[in-house]
Structure formats: C-alpha cells, structure tokens
Amino acid sequence: MSDWTDIVDGVIGYVTLLKELGGRVVELPPGFFDAWDKAPPTVPPPHVRAPSRAVEDAALPVARGDAHPPGGGGREALEDIARRVGACAECPLHAAGRTRVVPGQGNPDAPDVMFIGEAPGEEEDRQGLAFVGAAGQFLTKMIQAMGYTRDEVFIANICKCRPPRNRAPEAQEMQKCLPFLREQIRAVRPKVIVLLGGTAIKGILNSQTGVTRMQGVWTAYEGIPVMPTYHPSYVIRFENVGDAAGMKAVKLQVWNALKLVLARLGKPVPQPGKK
Ligand code: URA
Numbered sequence: 151m152s153d154w155t156d157i158v159d160g161v162i163g164y165v166t167l168l169k170e171l172g173g174r175v176v177e178l179p180p181g182f183f184d185a186w187d188k189a190p191p192t193v194p195p196p197h198v199r200a201p202s203r204a205v206e207d208a209a210l211p212v213a214r215g216d217a218h219p220p221g222g223g224g225r226e227a228l229e230d231i232a233r234r235v236g237a238c239a240e241c242p243l244h245a246a247g248r249t250r251v252v253p254g255q256g257n258p259d260a261p262d263v264m265f266i267g268e269a270p271g272e273e274e275d276r277q278g279l280a281f282v283g284a285a286g287q288f289l290t291k292m293i294q295a296m297g298y299t300r301d302e303v304f305i306a307n308i309c310k311c312r313p314p315r316n317r318a319p320e321a322q323e324m325q326k327c328l329p330f331l332r333e334q335i336r337a338v339r340p341k342v343i344v345l346l347g348g349t350a351i352k353g354i355l356n357s358q359t360g361v362t363r364m365q366g367v368w369t370a371y372e373g374i375p376v377m378p379t380y381h382p383s384y385v386i387r388f389e390n391v392g393d394a395a396g397m398k399a400v401k402l403q404v405w406n407a408l409k410l411v412l413a414r415l416g417k418p419v420p421q422p423g424k425k
Contacts, residue, residue, distance in 0.1 A: 252311070285381070366406055
C-alpha cells in the first residue's frame, strides 16, 4: 500500500467486487478456490479492487510473434546469463546469506507466457529454482488453470538472490539485478509477460503505481504485452489469516487477469475438469 488513495481505491474496489459476486455463479478453474467455497466470509481487507478495467483490451489479439523485440538465443543465452548471475557480486545480496542463486527456469523458446515475481524465498534459495515454495504452489495452480504446465512457460524474478528474511528487495538491489532479467526477456521472447506484484511492476515498468491500480490492465514492455496482477504470496496471505471472502475476491481478480492473457493469446479458457 503506497498511500491513502490506494487504500480508498482498494475499499471501493472490494465493495464493488463483493456486490458483483453476490447472487452470481462464478466460473472458476478447478483447485483455484479449494477450501474457500465452503468457508464463512469474514471482514474484507481494505485493499482489493474491482475486476479488471481492461476487459475490452482482451479483444485485441496479439498476432503470434509480432510483438517480439530482436533477440532470442533461448537456452544458450539463458545458460550464459545464469553463469553470470552466479558470479555476480554487484549488490549486498550475494553475501547476505544466500545459498544458491535463482536465475529462473522454464521454456526458453518464445513461450506464450513469462511470469515475473519479486525474489527467491527460503525454498527457492535452497533449490535454486524460482517459485517452488508456498507461493509457487499457487502459481502452479494459476499456470494449470490457464491450460499450461510449468515447463511450458518461463518463470523468473526481479532479483536472483534471496533477500534476508524475505524482505522486499531494495532499489539498489533491483537496479543491479534488472539487467539480467532484461537479457532473459530478450533471450526468451515471451508472447506475454505476467507481472506478479508490486516489485515486478516497479522493476519492469519503472512505475510507482501500486498493484491495486495496475492489476488487470494491459501495458507493455519493449513491445511485449504485459499484464500485471497480484503476487501469489499476497493471495495466499488471505488463507493464512482465514479471510475467505478476501481470498475469493482476490483470486477472482487474478483469474480475470489470466483470462485476459488467454484471450490476447487467442487461447480458449480451459473448462473446469478438462485439460
Ligand atoms: N516469491 C517470488 O517472488 N519469487 C519466488 O521465486 C518465490 C516467492
């Protein structure tokens, strides 16, 4: 939450969303809402906004491949970047207790979607892989709900080393690490980028606008369509505090954003129960 406008914005969005949800059957991907459909609603959080304002943008298809900047190089380029990430000592994070660097992983060759998060957590630091902890489990559900496997997309972070105690990366740490991610984007050449949370928005779009305002609204990075949405950790936090209504509201917004991505890619929305 950056300021009071964001909070007010969030409250209005939340109330609108709850009103919309009332009395309406919402189509949801399997697993996305597990455990929450039956849970009683509790006090809503003050920072969840209405569904995407950019539904009409979904009607603008991306011609496959036409948004790509020059680049490519796929796997070899990524391996080279990963080697340099491993040797990097440009910011304090390399010496701040990291176990392994986490360059990112997945389909190196023009995948439909590249997901970008914040920085590795404890489990990622242990395994050297992005999004393999609790937040990663929810990201996996998001990916599967879209009809993909984790291997079919690319997953990376703004920072490649774990910040101490999972704090948000500092500006200087992001600045030092961002060139690696920019190179990765050029090497991978995704058709769409999904930004997960405020740090990813700040890093890639150089924007101070909070995720509550950006989420669900198309923007672009180097000609590649970009869809910002909430970070999986933000979503699962509602579960941790037992807020079923908040959880449902925020998941619906994430799902709406992902459906916009599918529409832009010209992909059908997978039907519940079918792959
Ligand atoms: N959160 C992130 O932003 N990235 C990860 O890889 C794991 C958790």
